[in-house]
Amino acid sequence: MNPFQRQLSLVGTLADLPRIANFIAEACAALGLAPAARFDLQLAVEEACCNVIEHAYEGAGGALKVRIETCDEDVVITIQDRGKPFDPTAIPEPDIDAPLDERPIGGLGLYLMQRLMDEVAFTFSPEGGNTLVMTKHEVLASADPPQATEEGRDGSPAAGNDL
Amino acid sequence: MNPFQRQLSLVGTLADLPRIANFIAEACAALGLAPAARFDLQLAVEEACCNVIEHAYEGAGGALKVRIETCDEDVVITIQDRGKPFDPTAIPEPDIDAPLDERPIGGLGLYLMQRLMDEVAFTFSPEGGNTLVMTKHEVLASADPPQATEEGRDGSPAAGNDL
Amino acid sequence: MELSTVDLKRCSLVRLGGRVDGSVAPELGSNLRAVTDSGRYKIVVNMADVTYTSSACLRELISAWKVCRRWNRGDLRLAEVPPEIAKVLTLTGLDNQFAIYNSEVEAVGSF
Amino acid sequence: MELSTVDLKRCSLVRLGGRVDGSVAPELGSNLRAVTDSGRYKIVVNMADVTYTSSACLRELISAWKVCRRWNRGDLRLAEVPPEIAKVLTLTGLDNQFAIYNSEVEAVGSF
Ligand SMILES: Nc1ncnc2c1ncn2[C@@H]1O[C@H](COP(=O)(O)OP(=O)(O)O)[C@@H](O)[C@H]1O
Ligand SMILES: Nc1ncnc2c1ncn2[C@@H]1O[C@H](COP(=O)(O)OP(=O)(O)O)[C@@H](O)[C@H]1O
Numbered sequence: 320m321n322p323f324q325r326q327l328s329l330v331g332t333l334a335d336l337p338r339i340a341n342f343i344a345e346a347c348a349a350l351g352l353a354p355a356a357r358f359d360l361q362l363a364v365e366e367a368c369c370n371v372i373e374h375a376y377e378g379a380g381g382a383l384k385v386r387i388e389t390c391d392e393d394v395v396i397t398i399q400d401r402g403k404p405f406d407p408t409a410i411p412e413p414d415i416d417a418p419l420d421e422r423p424i425g426g427l428g429l430y431l432m433q434r435l436m437d438e439v440a441f442t443f444s445p446e447g448g449n450t451l452v453m454t455k456h457e458v459l460a461s462a463d464p465p466q467a468t469e470e471g472r473d474g475s476p477a478a479g480n481d482l
Numbered sequence: 483m484n485p486f487q488r489q490l491s492l493v494g495t496l497a498d499l500p501r502i503a504n505f506i507a508e509a510c511a512a513l514g515l516a517p518a519a520r521f522d523l524q525l526a527v528e529e530a531c532c533n534v535i536e537h538a539y540e541g542a543g544g545a546l547k548v549r550i551e552t553c554d555e556d557v558v559i560t561i562q563d564r565g566k567p568f569d570p571t572a573i574p575e576p577d578i579d580a581p582l583d584e585r586p587i588g589g590l591g592l593y594l595m596q597r598l599m600d601e602v603a604f605t606f607s608p609e610g611g612n613t614l615v616m617t618k619h620e621v622l623a624s625a626d627p628p629q630a631t632e633e634g635r636d637g638s639p640a641a642g643n644d645l
Numbered sequence: 646m647e648l649s650t651v652d653l654k655r656c657s658l659v660r661l662g663g664r665v666d667g668s669v670a671p672e673l674g675s676n677l678r679a680v681t682d683s684g685r686y687k688i689v690v691n692m693a694d695v696t697y698t699s700s701a702c703l704r705e706l707i708s709a710w711k712v713c714r715r716w717n718r719g720d721l722r723l724a725e726v727p728p729e730i731a732k733v734l735t736l737t738g739l740d741n742q743f744a745i746y747n748s749e750v751e752a753v754g755s756f
Numbered sequence: 757m758e759l760s761t762v763d764l765k766r767c768s769l770v771r772l773g774g775r776v777d778g779s780v781a782p783e784l785g786s787n788l789r790a791v792t793d794s795g796r797y798k799i800v801v802n803m804a805d806v807t808y809t810s811s812a813c814l815r816e817l818i819s820a821w822k823v824c825r826r827w828n829r830g831d832l833r834l835a836e837v838p839p840e841i842a843k844v845l846t847l848t849g850l851d852n853q854f855a856i857y858n859s860e861v862e863a864v865g866s867f
Contacts, residue, residue, distance in 0.1 A: 336779040340808075358840060365810045369778040415849025424819045427811040427848050434847050499668040503697075521729060528699045532667035578738025587708045590700040590737050597736050653865025655766065753865045754764025 375402025538565025686719025773805030797830025
């Protein structure tokens, strides 16, 4: 079974977010993901890329790579940049039960990524740059591969993975 | 050319107004009248019948006859009742330019009938009862008879009259 | 005739539909009176779904309008009047008397 | 993103549509600021035609909400929130914080 893999490289600014969204949407369509899974991946990727552009590159455009691939029944998204590293453990989780007038403005992006994805892991290295790996488990099991062959549909439920 | 004629007789109460409206709507459809003409006839007939029921019979049901027929290019509507006669010339025309807070409530029905139809004539006789004849001129000239035969459409523009 | 009433903060919204002829106008009248009797004198009547009106309907609207306007305590405003209904209002000179709004939300937002 | 603003008597109605992602959220922010800068602190945001939102949009809504609520002078209320947008509000606990109305007219009528 060939794993699915697609990659987008760009010098990203906020204006590129729709392009990144399209890239993810097309990959999700090719994988035949259910709408709920597509929605989660879309939003998590936007939040991650938005953070890279806004915080790691502080608004100036910078090199950004987005990769989406499959690993068994999981979808794995890897986002790489060369901007300023940060310490995710130092970012407090927002109190989403607090009244709005006691909450700060912002600070919901990382939280959403964590809620939408099953695993969210940051690594920072002077050589490799900043890498974020986000994994969503078991989404391919319920996927409906739109381009599956007749045999694929009959034979293996994961036949759409290698499209 | 056979003139078109249809008649509805009923012991009318306000609840019969939709039935009267249907009778007129069907006649208009059979005559192929344009929507604007249908609208005018519908409303004029309702106003007239509403007055008979409310005023001539003072709300109690009473015999009411509605006839719709053609006369050359005209449509003629005759409404007959046996209720209380009245003197239309004694009814003042409403001042439709007056501010609403200076206007009475009601008194628009007769005025609408006059605006919507080309001729509105009341006659009252102890033997024949009350008769209202309302005429709309030249409405058949622009009518589009839906059930006209192929020859009818080619031959005479008024071919739909005798449907 | 279909009729529903929603009480909003500043006004009551009456959505009217279907044929509003002499056979049902009294019902319209009693519904409007129910609103004003409850002390609510700011009314929007949405006519969007009305297919037909006659003077019997106008009578009820004028009557309720007068109750609303008394002592400047409110108003009855119309919204989304379809062309055929607008024609009846024009013929009777009511198009200049009622405040008429293109959209329900503008009418509600006008109070 | 599509955005239009209508100033009604008691509130301003902002109709929002399309993708409201991080690339256009600043524009949403400046439009909302234009409303509050003009001294109008009662705002209805109709989300009916919004197809997508992210935290960047929420940031602008929260920020405008805070400006509106200051000194109790107003509020920013949402109307006609589509299910996918509602999901984002729920995930972030904002569904209980914003006043949300099923219809635009109810939201406008709430001021
Ligand atoms: N990729 C990143 N690079 C640098 N800093 C980041 C990055 N992602 C998040 N941060 C830091 O974490 C904080 C919280 O991020 P987030 O929850 O997405 O909310 P927001 O971006 O709205 O502030 C940010 O304000 C920023 O300081
Ligand atoms: N068919 C009728 N029989 C008796 N009186 C009538 C009749 N039609 C009209 N009227 C009188 O003329 C008045 C004006 O009628 P109209 O303009 O239709 O307004 P409305 O019926 O709303 O009062 C009525 O109030 C009634 O006194």
